[in-house]
Amino acid sequence: MTWLITGGAGYIGAHVARAMAEAGERVLALDDLSAGVPSRLPEGIPLVQGSSLDGELLKRVLAEHAVTGVVHLAARKQVGESVAQPARYYQENVGGLATLLDAVAGAGVERFLFSSSAAVYGNPDAELITEDTPCAPMSPYGETKLAGEWLVRAAGRAHGIRTVCLRYFNVAGAAAPELADTGVFNVVPMVFDRLTRGEAPRIFGDDYPTPDGTCVRDYIHVADLAEAHLAAARRLSSADAAGDLTVNIGRGEGVSVRELVTLIGEVTGDTRPVRVEPRRPGDAPRAVASAALAAGELGWTARRGVREMVESAWRGWQLHHA
Numbered sequence: 001m002t003w004l005i006t007g008g009a010g011y012i013g014a015h016v017a018r019a020m021a022e023a024g025e026r027v028l029a030l031d032d033l034s035a036g037v038p039s040r041l042p043e044g045i046p047l048v049q050g051s052s053l054d055g056e057l058l059k060r061v062l063a064e065h066a067v068t069g070v071v072h073l074a075a076r077k078q079v080g081e082s083v084a085q086p087a088r089y090y091q092e093n094v095g096g097l098a099t100l101l102d103a104v105a106g107a108g109v110e111r112f113l114f115s116s117s118a119a120v121y122g123n124p125d126a127e128l129i130t131e132d133t134p135c136a137p138m139s140p141y142g143e144t145k146l147a148g149e150w151l152v153r154a155a156g157r158a159h160g161i162r163t164v165c166l167r168y169f170n171v172a173g174a175a176a177p178e179l180a181d182t183g184v185f186n187v188v189p190m191v192f193d194r195l196t197r198g199e200a201p202r203i204f205g206d207d208y209p210t211p212d213g214t215c216v217r218d219y220i221h222v223a224d225l226a227e228a229h230l231a232a233a234r235r236l237s238s239a240d241a242a243g244d245l246t247v248n249i250g251r252g253e254g255v256s257v258r259e260l261v262t263l264i265g266e267v268t269g270d271t272r273p274v275r276v277e278p279r280r281p282g283d284a285p286r287a288v289a290s291a292a293l294a295a296g297e298l299g300w301t302a303r304r305g306v307r308e309m310v311e312s313a314w315r316g317w318q319l320h321h322a
């Protein structure tokens with residue numbers, strides 16, 4: 001088996017590439033380096049610099065490396081940017097996926113794993129979100145992930161490709177400091193950024209219908225997420241797996257933003273009081289996964305807790321912002 005990992009120099013992609021290589025899979029990465037960092041990839045994992053929008057390049061790479069499975073993480077991922085530039089998000093996330101699937105089908109690749117997101121659910125009224133919870137994304141980003149899932153499943157049926165769509169919840173942490181998320185788009189780096197500037201961490205809304213009034217999320221350690229990819233890749237390779245699977249990747253436990261910020265204060269030793277600001281449009285009060293299907297279908301359960309996520313993310317932040 002040879003796996004092509006698109007977005008392999010990205011935060012999650014590099015964790016996936018490492019975990020799969022360490023487990024004995026042959027992997028290579030493709031990344032346009034718009035957000036990727038080549039040094040995240042260990043020696044021995046080839047990196048092709050190029051775009052998922054470049055069909056000719058994709059066909060060449062699939063053939064030259066005799067690729068037998070694809071893990072597709074390459075995408076734009078900023079919700080706010082997607083609201084401002086919807087056509088770009090559809091072009092890159094859905095157009096890039098269509099180009100890739102065309103090349104995959106043409107090359108006879110039979111296994112495809114797609115990075116989806118809890119953003120497909122929008123703002124569901126559910127204590128635990130199951131894969132049957134209706135999808136109603138609230139941003140063009142979430143729409144591109146939902147449309148991507150439809151496309152993946154349709155291409156799977158049309159071309160005999162086995163597919164898995166993984167709906168990640170809130171990803172945090174780092175398996176090693178050099179693999180850390182260098183972007184400041186998610187809550188943990190956003191709080192680190194404020195503290196590093198000597199400013200109070202911000203909480204957007206403390207009047208939600210949740211126990212402490214702040215939004216509740218399901219945080220998943222990126223190393224656990226990488227292991228989920230490995231489990232999904234193994235499932236795609238097993239003879240008796242069903243054709244397609246769409247599955248939540250979370251811990252099944254809610255943590256409020258206030259609890260998270262308190263924990264960050266403990267880990268960093270910076271316990272300055274938070275600043276409460278108005279709600280941001282589009283933030284769901286609660287988004288917590290049911291992790292049951294992943295346990296049943298992939299034999300995978302998250303092992304790492306939120307403190308480990310914050311501690312490892314903080315080590316990575318200090319490395320990059322020393």
Ligand SMILES: NC(=O)c1ccc[n+]([C@@H]2O[C@H](COP(=O)([O-])OP(=O)(O)OC[C@H]3O[C@@H](n4cnc5c(N)ncnc54)[C@H](O)[C@@H]3O)[C@@H](O)[C@H]2O)c1
Nearest residue numbers: 007010011012031032033034035036051052074075117171
């Ligand atoms: N980080 C999260 O919390 C989260 C949650 C849910 C889903 N996801 C999804 O996981 C995937 C990876 O996210 P990440 O957090 O690692 O982001 P990231 O920006 O670190 O990684 C994405 C990588 O893809 C590359 N890339 C982007 N467009 C490309 C293109 N057209 N062709 C080739 N390479 C391209 C970038 O250079 C980058 O290295 C994305 O699909 C994202 O939507 C992330």
